Amino acid sequence: MAKRSNPSSYANRPPPSHSPNLLLAALPPADYQRLLPTLEIVPLTLKTVLHRPGEPIDRVYFPDAGFCSILIVLKDGAMVEVATIGREGAAGVAAVLSAVATAATTMVQGETDACHTMPAPVFRREMERRDTFYEVMTRYTHALMGVVMQSTACNASHSVEQRLARWLLMAHDRMGGDEFPLTQEFVAMMLGAARPTVTVVAGTLQAAGLIKYHRGRVTIVNRTKLESASCECYRTATKLLSAVTSKSTRLA
Numbered sequence: 576m577a578k579r580s581n582p583s584s585y586a587n588r589p590p591p592s593h594s595p596n597l598l599l600a601a602l603p604p605a606d607y608q609r610l611l612p613t614l615e616i617v618p619l620t621l622k623t624v625l626h627r628p629g630e631p632i633d634r635v636y637f638p639d640a641g642f643c644s645i646l647i648v649l650k651d652g653a654m655v656e657v658a659t660i661g662r663e664g665a666a667g668v669a670a671v672l673s674a675v676a677t678a679a680t681t682m683v684q685g686e687t688d689a690c691h692t693m694p695a696p697v698f699r700r701e702m703e704r705r706d707t708f709y710e711v712m713t714r715y716t717h718a719l720m721g722v723v724m725q726s727t728a729c730n731a732s733h734s735v736e737q738r739l740a741r742w743l744l745m746a747h748d749r750m751g752g753d754e755f756p757l758t759q760e761f762v763a764m765m766l767g768a769a770r771p772t773v774t775v776v777a778g779t780l781q782a783a784g785l786i787k788y789h790r791g792r793v794t795i796v797n798r799t800k801l802e803s804a805s806c807e808c809y810r811t812a813t814k815l816l817s818a819v820t821s822k823s824t825r826l827a
C-alpha cells in the first residue's frame with residue numbers, strides 16, 4: 576500500500592524567489608512575494624499519497640517538477656487515473672470547499688525534490704481575496720474539470736495503444752527528460768487495462784521505434800510518431816491546461 580504523506584518529516588527549505596510552478600509563476604511578483612511566508616518546499620517521493628478519499632484536503636500542492644495522478648480507487652483495489660498534475664497545475668484545489676471530503680486519491684507518480692505546498696486554510700483565505708490568485712486558480716480548476724471529462728471519454732472510446740501513447744506524452748512533458756522509470760503493471764492500472772494487453776501494446780510501440788523499454792525504464796525515442804499514435808485527447812488536454820497561463824490569457 577502506498578505511503579501516507581508526512582510533510583512534517585520533510586527537510587523544508589525556503590521557496591525560491593520565482594516559482595517553476597506555472598500557476599504560481601503566473602501571479603504578479605508582489606502577490607507571490609506575499610504568499611512566500613505561507614509556502615514550503617517539500618520533496619514528493621514515488622507513490623506518496625497526498626490526498627485520500629473521504630478525508631478533507633489538508634494541503635494544496637504546486638509541483639515544481641514531476642507529477643501526481645488523480646485516481647479513482649475501486650472496491651476491488653483497481654485504480655484508474657482521471658487526471659495528472661505537474662508543474663502546470665496544483666493538487667487539492669477542492670480545498671476551497673471547507674471541510675468537504677475529497678472523492679479521489681492523489682498519488683505521486685513522478686518524483687521531484689521540489690514542490691510548493693500551502694495549508695488548506697491559507698488556500699481558502701487567498702481564494703476569498705478574489706484577486707489574481709483566485710482568478711488563476713479558478714481558471715485552472717475549470718481546465719482541470721475539462722481534462723477529467725476528456726479522460727472519461729478517452730477511457731470509454733479510445734484504444735489502449737492510443738491511451739498508452741497519450742499517457743507517455745503526458746509523462747514526457749512533465750518529467751523533464753526522455754528517460755524515466757515506469758512499470759507496465761503501473762501503466763495498466765492507470766489506464767484501466769489488463770497488464771498483458773499493455774505488454775503487447777508497449778511491445779508494438781517499441782517495435783515501431785517510438786519508445787524503448789528496459790528494466791522498468793522507458794525512453795521516448797520518437798516523440799513525433801508517438802503524438803501520431805496518440806488519440807486527440809493528449810492535444811485537447813494540453814491545450815486546455817496551457818491556456819490557463821498562456822500569454823494571451825495571462826492576468827496582469
Ligand SMILES: [Zn+2]
Pocket residue numbers: 728729730733737738741806807808809
Ligand atoms: Zn483519448
